[in-house]
Amino acid sequence: MSTSTDILAAVHFASDKHRNQRRKNKKETPYINHPIAVAHLLATVAGVSDSPTLIAAVLHDTIEDTETTREELDSEFGVGVRQLVEEVTDDKTLEKHVRKQLQIEHAPELSYRAKLIKLADLTCNVTDVLDDPPPWPHERRVSYLKWTEQVIAGCRGTNEKLEQHYDRLVARGRLALHGD
Numbered sequence: 001m002s003t004s005t006d007i008l009a010a011v012h013f014a015s016d017k018h019r020n021q022r023r024k025n026k027k028e029t030p031y032i033n034h035p036i037a038v039a040h041l042l043a044t045v046a047g048v049s050d051s052p053t054l055i056a057a058v059l060h061d062t063i064e065d066t067e068t069t070r071e072e073l074d075s076e077f078g079v080g081v082r083q084l085v086e087e088v089t090d091d092k093t094l095e096k097h098v099r100k101q102l103q104i105e106h107a108p109e110l111s112y113r114a115k116l117i118k119l120a121d122l123t124c125n126v127t128d129v130l131d132d133p134p135p136w137p138h139e140r141r142v143s144y145l146k147w148t149e150q151v152i153a154g155c156r157g158t159n160e161k162l163e164q165h166y167d168r169l170v171a172r173g174r175l176a177l178h179g180d
């Protein structure tokens, strides 16, 4: 299979797995828009052309948020892609505040590819929280931004363009939210 066929296979697979899910914004955008945006940001702003990274970006929420199994990803996309998806998958048996703390602690230990995906994932989420937010109170948006800064701190030194893009976004977010 060619690279583009592999990436399209991932888009096809993820769109089916996420087909009944919506984002938390007011317009309830189809969930698949998010993983596609993450992969697109990697390909454009970050200049990533490595297909395992782009494929895992498209699939990054399938294990965490759908019925997708590790075995399915193994057989459809190979062990390497599955391991990458697992690196950015939270353990949903843990409470949310614990999962968020673990993301901060584990970020520096992620592989180079997983750091790229984490950087792009949080950048897309911050973009959404600023431009097309879920109905969160102001305080929750501010604390979300602060939490992403802590996770991103552990991913730095991975892709300068992407990190600069994130930094500009957070600077804009601070102004917009009047936080510090």
Ligand code: ZN
Pocket (backbone or CB within 6 Å): 034, 060, 061, 121
């Ligand atoms: Zn995500």
